[in-house]
Amino acid sequence: MKFCSQCGEPVISKVPDDDNRPRFVCESCHTIHYENPKIVAGCIPAWEDKVLLCRRAIEPRRGLWTLPAGFMENDETVQEAALRETQEEANAHVQLLELYTLLNLPHVSQVYMMFRSQLKDLDFSPGNESLETRLFSREEIPWNEIAFKTIEQTLTFYFDDLEKGHFRFHLGDIIRNSEATFFIRHSPQTGENE
Amino acid sequence: MKFCSQCGEPVISKVPDDDNRPRFVCESCHTIHYENPKIVAGCIPAWEDKVLLCRRAIEPRRGLWTLPAGFMENDETVQEAALRETQEEANAHVQLLELYTLLNLPHVSQVYMMFRSQLKDLDFSPGNESLETRLFSREEIPWNEIAFKTIEQTLTFYFDDLEKGHFRFHLGDIIRNSEATFFIRHSPQTGENE
Numbered sequence: 001m002k003f004c005s006q007c008g009e010p011v012i013s014k015v016p017d018d019d020n021r022p023r024f025v026c027e028s029c030h031t032i033h034y035e036n037p038k039i040v041a042g043c044i045p046a047w048e049d050k051v052l053l054c055r056r057a058i059e060p061r062r063g064l065w066t067l068p069a070g071f072m073e074n075d076e077t078v079q080e081a082a083l084r085e086t087q088e089e090a091n092a093h094v095q096l097l098e099l100y101t102l103l104n105l106p107h108v109s110q111v112y113m114m115f116r117s118q119l120k121d122l123d124f125s126p127g128n129e130s131l132e133t134r135l136f137s138r139e140e141i142p143w144n145e146i147a148f149k150t151i152e153q154t155l156t157f158y159f160d161d162l163e164k165g166h167f168r169f170h171l172g173d174i175i176r177n178s179e180a181t182f183f184i185r186h187s188p189q190t191g192e193n194e
Numbered sequence: 195m196k197f198c199s200q201c202g203e204p205v206i207s208k209v210p211d212d213d214n215r216p217r218f219v220c221e222s223c224h225t226i227h228y229e230n231p232k233i234v235a236g237c238i239p240a241w242e243d244k245v246l247l248c249r250r251a252i253e254p255r256r257g258l259w260t261l262p263a264g265f266m267e268n269d270e271t272v273q274e275a276a277l278r279e280t281q282e283e284a285n286a287h288v289q290l291l292e293l294y295t296l297l298n299l300p301h302v303s304q305v306y307m308m309f310r311s312q313l314k315d316l317d318f319s320p321g322n323e324s325l326e327t328r329l330f331s332r333e334e335i336p337w338n339e340i341a342f343k344t345i346e347q348t349l350t351f352y353f354d355d356l357e358k359g360h361f362r363f364h365l366g367d368i369i370r371n372s373e374a375t376f377f378i379r380h381s382p383q384t385g386e387n388e
Contacts, residue, residue, distance in 0.1 A: 003200070003202035005197050005199045008197035009202075010202070018322070036233065037266050037270075072231050074229050074230065074303040109268040169363060
């Protein structure tokens with residue numbers, strides 16, 4: 001951010017009075033510009049022992065596979081966002097079952113929320129942002145061609161729970177360390193929520 | 195938004211190519227400015243059959259009671275945000291137990307996430323944004339002086355579950371209708387997540 005979106009004058013970065021972290025502040029009209037994390041909402045569309053994945057037609061990670069998911073928009077609910085993304089990316093019709101994973105990505109200020117869901121029919125096809133849509137069992141999933149760590153982790157939780165015959169909510173953090181590798185930090189309360 | 199935060203030129207509202215909703219767009223530097231919902235994270239700090247409420251020292255709703263909660267910041271997790279707000283508003287030390295409510299407020303583009311938590315001790319006191327901090331049993335709660343609908347609903351879920359002896363995750367929407375009254379829409383999947 002370089003200019004004030006209210007008056008067009010340059011902003012500076014400083015800690016406002018009564019605050020404890022730097023913000024972009026306009027010294028002309030005194031607007032403080034807060035920046036906050038974004039929600040990515042999506043679905044795990046299930047059919048028997050398989051899930052529906054989309055091969056991305058857009059950057060980042062064009063050509064790799066993902067679950068249907070995307071940025072939540074203003075004026076909608078998390079559930080509506082998950083359904084909309086599933087419709088847009090896979091032309092798929094699902095019934096939402098439950099919130100299944102909440103994964104924090106603090107290094108990019110994102111929170112992923114993925115819903116378990118049931119495909120209503122097999123009438124799905126690639127949307128504008130997908131090259132291909134296909135059902136995969138655990139063994140068929142192209143694990144080395146999954147677009148995002150959050151999606152790989154959600155799929156791992158899902159198939160582990162499917163094999164156990166018991167689904168439960170998973171809360172976790174995906175942390176990038178100094179070597180730019182990632183690790184999963186399961187929150188202490190995970191497993192206490194059954 | 196009136197001016198581009200990248201170049202300072204005026205923005206217009208239009209639907210960009212390959213998009214389906216209006217955005218603020220800069221026709222000078224071609225930046226598209228997306229706006230997304232904000233997360234409010236907080237705690238239900240419990241001690242025996244009581245919960246800790248804060249009386250607000252700031253607008254909106256100055257003088258009314260609330261659970262410790264506030265806007266999630268960049269670079270943190272939802273759990274860290276809930277703990278930070280509890281520290282800032284009530285100087286209280288809690289152990290997080292589990293994500294307890296997720297309430298959508300689409301009319302203000304906010305998502306509330308409240309965690310059940312256990313007070314570690316009774317060493318709490320009002321932070322800068324609170325006039326008073328106090329423990330309340332269900333009967334003692336000033337139900338007509340609760341600052342926000344989300345907090346009133348979270349407290350209702352909490353004490354109902356406490357009486358049943360079984361806590362479960364609650365997903366719901368708080369919808370404002372045309373008369374500016376509110377109603378709670380429980381999501382279909384609520385109750386299927388036990």
